[in-house]
Amino acid sequence: MFRNLTCIECPTGCTVTVTVEGGKAVLIEGYGCRRGHDYVLAEVEQPERILTTTVPSGNLSVRMVPVRTARPIPKALIDDALREIRKLRVSQPVTVGDIVLSDVLGSGVDVIVTRDVS
Numbered sequence: 001m002f003r004n005l006t007c008i009e010c011p012t013g014c015t016v017t018v019t020v021e022g023g024k025a026v027l028i029e030g031y032g033c034r035r036g037h038d039y040v041l042a043e044v045e046q047p048e049r050i051l052t053t054t055v056p057s058g059n060l061s062v063r064m065v066p067v068r069t070a071r072p073i074p075k076a077l078i079d080d081a082l083r084e085i086r087k088l089r090v091s092q093p094v095t096v097g098d099i100v101l102s103d104v105l106g107s108g109v110d111v112i113v114t115r116d117v118s
């Protein structure tokens, strides 16, 4: 199977063609540099995303507190991670970087606040 992906590592936006067999990238063509090769390889074999969402607050200055994962997590965990995050409520003032959920789903990645809320 062939996949065409646009590399997003720099503004050039190379179109990279990947031959995929059994979930593995067996041939990668069209990348302009090593970063593009590595981006496409990860995107095919172990795609990850930073998850960004909001958590309800309890009686704070905003109704919803923006949060995100501190690092990318496997794309396959996104739906389950969202379900875990939806159980949260922030009821104390927080500052950027405060952890609202540690080690989400055993991924080793924390969910952190992205704005100060008093």
Ligand code: SF4
Residues within 6 Å of the ligand: 007, 008, 009, 010, 011, 012, 013, 014, 031, 032, 033, 034, 035, 036, 037
């Ligand atoms: S392959 Fe390299 S040159 Fe091309 S878009 Fe990606 S980072 Fe930029």
